[in-house]
Amino acid sequence: MGYETMHGFCRTCGRASVFQREAVNHILHLLITLFLCGLWAPVWLVLVILRPSYRCTNCGR
Ligand SMILES: [Zn+2]
Structure with a gap:
């Protein structure tokens, strides 16, 4: 399984971070x-x- 990544601001860390989730295998x-x-x-x-x-x-x- 691959992962999708996104850059954003984490309210818990209080700073910019990288977010990740499992990608759906559409193919x-x-x-x-x-x-x-x-x-x-x-x-x-x-x-x-x-x-x-x-x-x-x-x-x-
Ligand atoms: Zn965080």
Whole structure:
């Protein structure tokens, strides 16, 4: 699994930090969706909505 990174200001650390979260493997989900004639699309959507939010790489929040 890859990671998506974002730069921002962490309120817990009180300074600029790098934020990271697990990336959704869209290519894999696209292949499964095509293979199952679109039946996988709702599962894919749910995974995108429920994926973990960004975490600060310094404090973990
Ligand atoms: Zn932080």
